[in-house]
Amino acid sequence: MPALRLEHLGKIYSGASATTVLTGIELEIAQGDFVAIEGPSGGGKSTLLNIIGLLDEPTSGSYRIDDVDTGRSTSRRLAEARSDTFAFIFQAFHLLDRRPVVDSVELALLYRGLRPADRRRRALEALQTVNIAHLARQKAGTLSGGERQRVAIARALAAETPVVVADEPTGNLDSQNGKAVTDALSVVNARGSTVVLVTHSPETAEIASRRVRLRDGRVLSDIRARPSSSEHAAPAPPGKPSRLRARDLAFDALASIRSRAGRSLGLIAAVALGVGLAVSTAGITSSAGAQVAGTFNAHTNRDVTVAWEAGALTASRDTTDAAILAGLRAVAGVRAASLLRAHDSAELQVNPNRAKYSVTVYGASGDYESASRSTVQWAPGHAHRLHPHEALIGATLAQQIKLGPLVGSPLVSLGGIPTTIAGVITATPRVADALGAVVLPQDDATKLAAAGHARALVLTESGAAQQVARQAPVVIDPFAPEALDVSAPRDPTSLRAEIQREVRLTLIVFTTVAMLASIVGLANTSILAVLERRQEFGLRRAVGALGRHIFTLVLTETAMLGLIGGCGGLVAGLGSVLGVTMLNHWAPVFDLRVVPVALAGGIVVGAIGGLAASIRATRIRPSDALRA
Numbered sequence: 001m002p003a004l005r006l007e008h009l010g011k012i013y014s015g016a017s018a019t020t021v022l023t024g025i026e027l028e029i030a031q032g033d034f035v036a037i038e039g040p041s042g043g044g045k046s047t048l049l050n051i052i053g054l055l056d057e058p059t060s061g062s063y064r065i066d067d068v069d070t071g072r073s074t075s076r077r078l079a080e081a082r083s084d085t086f087a088f089i090f091q092a093f094h095l096l097d098r099r100p101v102v103d104s105v106e107l108a109l110l111y112r113g114l115r116p117a118d119r120r121r122r123a124l125e126a127l128q129t130v131n132i133a134h135l136a137r138q139k140a141g142t143l144s145g146g147e148r149q150r151v152a153i154a155r156a157l158a159a160e161t162p163v164v165v166a167d168e169p170t171g172n173l174d175s176q177n178g179k180a181v182t183d184a185l186s187v188v189n190a191r192g193s194t195v196v197l198v199t200h201s202p203e204t205a206e207i208a209s210r211r212v213r214l215r216d217g218r219v220l221s222d223i224r225a226r227p228s229s230s231e232h233a234a235p236a237p238p239g240k241p242s243r244l245r246a247r248d249l250a251f252d253a254l255a256s257i258r259s260r261a262g263r264s265l266g267l268i269a270a271v272a273l274g275v276g277l278a279v280s281t282a283g284i285t286s287s288a289g290a291q292v293a294g295t296f297n298a299h300t301n302r303d304v305t306v307a308w309e310a311g312a313l314t315a316s317r318d319t320t321d322a323a324i325l326a327g328l329r330a331v332a333g334v335r336a337a338s339l340l341r342a343h344d345s346a347e348l349q350v351n352p353n354r355a356k357y358s359v360t361v362y363g364a365s366g367d368y369e370s371a372s373r374s375t376v377q378w379a380p381g382h383a384h385r386l387h388p389h390e391a392l393i394g395a396t397l398a399q400q401i402k403l404g405p406l407v408g409s410p411l412v413s414l415g416g417i418p419t420t421i422a423g424v425i426t427a428t429p430r431v432a433d434a435l436g437a438v439v440l441p442q443d444d445a446t447k448l449a450a451a452g453h454a455r456a457l458v459l460t461e462s463g464a465a466q467q468v469a470r471q472a473p474v475v476i477d478p479f480a481p482e483a484l485d486v487s488a489p490r491d492p493t494s495l496r497a498e499i500q501r502e503v504r505l506t507l508i509v510f511t512t513v514a515m516l517a518s519i520v521g522l523a524n525t526s527i528l529a530v531l532e533r534r535q536e537f538g539l540r541r542a543v544g545a546l547g548r549h550i551f552t553l554v555l556t557e558t559a560m561l562g563l564i565g566g567c568g569g570l571v572a573g574l575g576s577v578l579g580v581t582m583l584n585h586w587a588p589v590f591d592l593r594v595v596p597v598a599l600a601g602g603i604v605v606g607a608i609g610g611l612a613a614s615i616r617a618t619r620i621r622p623s624d625a626l627r628a
Ligand SMILES: Nc1ncnc2c1ncn2[C@@H]1O[C@H](COP(=O)(O)OP(=O)(O)OP(=O)(O)O)[C@@H](O)[C@H]1O
Pocket: 013, 014, 015, 019, 021, 039, 040, 041, 042, 043, 044, 045, 046, 047, 048, 624
């Protein structure tokens, strides 16, 4: 039997200028009373009602509920006392407008840990009592004012609290709907609940058994019109105060998400964009990385060069070119080998009437064209192999000396020796300066000019370069192989690892940027969404929700949106990887680990993005949020 006792109670709003709203209020409300608080506008009626309903605190005096001083209670105890004692009816209704009517009626029971079926049964019974059970599934926002206020009364009935506080419940209604509401309040009082009502309307005040008049924050009069009509004991609310079951939290969050489809889609898109970008970056860089490594293996990793200076090979060995080439060709994995020596330059003249050019001379033996991976345009009908007194000429040099067509097997003078140009080197990736030089059979070159730097050009089978690079110097000079200068492409496994490291770094940077963009987008949008829902959070607090219930509701909503966004981003990301790889004729590389990572990423982005909004939502004061 809660008796509400206010002693010397005062309220001053601090701010730019302090406003004294209530002074020396002495009021005792017994169980079963029906009290109407009247008075001029600005007299402090709503403030007094908010203090009675524990939505606001007095700044002086004391307020006791059943002899418990509320001024000494923790905020958790106050929330529990609110849930145990009060139900609220507001002038502005405050329903969950976008959700079915029955959800608003169940709200107080949700925060008392009742099971869904029990909540639903009690809510439907209460709607029946106020004659609107047929509207249970309709969206609350689509109801008329009178219907909405009856939903609020059904919520108070379903909560079965000992006290119902109503702030101008008929203020927004015509007289007919106002009458329906005051009748329903009489039913509430007849069932045993104390009713404390603020009203401007004398007709509404008429139904109360006691009328308290406030002016300038003081009680002007306190008149009992008739004895308390209630013959019933105070109702006891079902369940436990300020309890929320995890399953109910999840369903409540889901229902909130669904009720705001447009806003939710925006939030989902923010997450999906980030996750999609991250997934496609991961997929495309992996596919491209694999492609790069594959290309490298297939082409680049086949060149081995062993170089030495003239006269550097150990003299005691048979170092003829034929012997070296035979040895190289015998090494497993060698596809072609050639020896190439740079000689002193020689004079080239196309015919006695033309200018003389000093040109670089190379002497080659073995399979020069294949081993150097050169492209040679041979004279028509030529056997593609240099014979004595024949030369290949680099394309740049051929152009420079204005060499005639190859069909005529042009004869030039090289160091005074007539030499036939057998072909033009048009591309030579391994001996870049050969485009501006002439390449002769080694014996001819030796006769023409002194030899200098020598190198063995070896073309290996795919993937054999490392092994050939180890054996080739031993073949060329078994006594001092370490004196030779061997160059081979990097070990493909280490290069592959390096490429993948770079790919991973790119991936991390892209993913971080994408995720940060998502978090910022989500944070902004969800803070806006929370501000839009101020009144809803105020209402939830009023019916007993703890700050942490509000926090987890918002966080669960954003995490769920994150999860849905993660799914969407995953599908979009994998789709774009497939598209890009197909367009490039690459093999797509899908790492299945991306699936849980994307989903977890979505949840994390949702939760982090929603953190600020969750904290903001807990700071909403119900007394401010619920003011009409
Ligand atoms: N949060 C607040 N901060 C500062 N002043 C406030 C706050 N809430 C209310 N007031 C002021 O306190 C005074 C009393 O307001 P209250 O709403 O309690 O009066 P009321 O009698 O219910 O008025 P009405 O009948 O017009 O609703 C008003 O002057 C109001 O401007």
